[in-house]
């Protein structure tokens with residue numbers, strides 16, 4: 127099995143894109159995560175860009191230098207002696223352990239050469255001399271060198287010049303040649319012009335010119351046509367590449383760089399089984415979720431349906447899918463979510479089914495018998511009929527409690543007879559229509575009277591606190607009542623609102639009492655959520 131090196135440029139090319147820049151400390155935290163997931167090389171930055179960038183690269187080099195094992199660290203430099211010196215200095219702590227890499231680049235596409243190098247572009251002899259000198263400088267300081275012919279995929283008429291550039295770099299001591307599709311405009315349909323074919327040609331030429339040198343070919347793709355993953359993997363499976371450069375979550379200039387988590391899972395899924403030549407990376411894939419969440423939180427937001435690590439990548443909602451998954455977790459998952467540190471989860475939405483409803487209720491420890499599944503599910507959907515995007519478990523269970531509510535009040539009236547207030551509540555109690563009558567004696571409030579009635583007729587409990595407030599200003603504001611009750615060291619909070627402050631309090635008390643009754647009649651003791659039984663944690 128051939129090992130494909132993962133070169134992570136999230137901190138360098140990733141932070142080059144608008145909006146992705148991170149603070150000093152977040153750069154360091156990222157480097158710690160990159161080490162945990164075990165990428166091969168971290169490109170930590172561009173030390174000559176600013177004093178801050180220098181300090182970040184140097185800090186990471188020191189930090190990794192104290193670890194016995196760490197990724198190697200690369201830092202970018204243009205073809206300028208002052209920049210090369212600065213880069214060597216920044217990476218110094220990693221030189222003794224052979225983990226420092228100078229990443230040198232120079233454009234080779236004709237248009238880009240003119241636009242970025244000016245008249246220097248015409249002096250090819252000087253360019254080749256400078257490449258040799260800069261690489262010598264780094265190699266003699268003890269660094270490894272990666273050389274990138276920038277815009278390699280657009281080299282066009284400059285094929286022979288590019289051959290000389292690469293040749294010069296290798297002769298001077300560069301161990302890695304990285305071929306970028308800088309503008310993300312490559313596609314295998316280009317035929318002979320396709321950059322992977324050029325990589326094969328160049329690899330063959332260099333093999334002839336340097337038969338005893340072990341060169342690492344690397345690929346660096348941008349995603350402007352959504353082809354970065356395809357191009358990167360073709361460079362591995364149909365080309366000479368044994369190193370892939372990219373960024374987690376595919377961040378990077380314009381449409382981004384290739385997404386490393388996609389490359390890593392591609393290699394794991396298709397590479398390890400590949401018939402003629404098997405490939406793999408050494409990454410600990412179970413940490414993908416963590417590093418991807420970090421990039422999402424501190425660099426650029428990740429879309430929910432992002433491949434591999436997106437929030438929806440292991441989330442299911444529709445009835446058909448969840449129903450089948452509850453029986454066999456793998457029928458609607460192309461890989462085990464736990465391989466990337468995720469778990470299957472379900473969102474209850476308008477298209478969800480009754481098996482799913484039952485599983486949520488049971489997971490929370492309440493009864494839902496087989497023949498109740500359908501009516502309960504229908505009630506919950508109707509209860510939240512405006513929530514077309516799906517429910518949280520909390521909202522779902524709120525509707526379940528409303529379905530179960532043993533006492534449902536439809537009307538409250540009172541009249542005064544001989545200075546006593548007589549209340550009547552029209553209610554159904556466990557589906558039986560009843561009239562609840564209670565009387566306020568002496569200084570009783572209506573709530574006290576109802577409490578006495580409920581305690582004597584249904585279940586004993588104490589009232590712990592009562593609060594009433596209006597949420598809006600004005601005379602027509604509704605009263606919002608909250609009542610907390612306790613029974614056998616269990617606590618329940620009832621809530622209700624009504625135009626009439628007394629009715630709000632009475633309904634809140636019924637709500638709290640209902641929760642207590644539901645607990646007594648419909649709760650089951652379970653140790654494990656029912657999920658585990660069907661293997662969803664795998």
Ligand SMILES: CC(C)[C@@](O)(CC(=O)O)C(=O)O
Nearest residue numbers: 139231274276277306308346
């Ligand atoms: C340094 C090189 C690999 C580069 O990242 C350069 C760049 O565009 O910054 C590219 O994509 O070609």
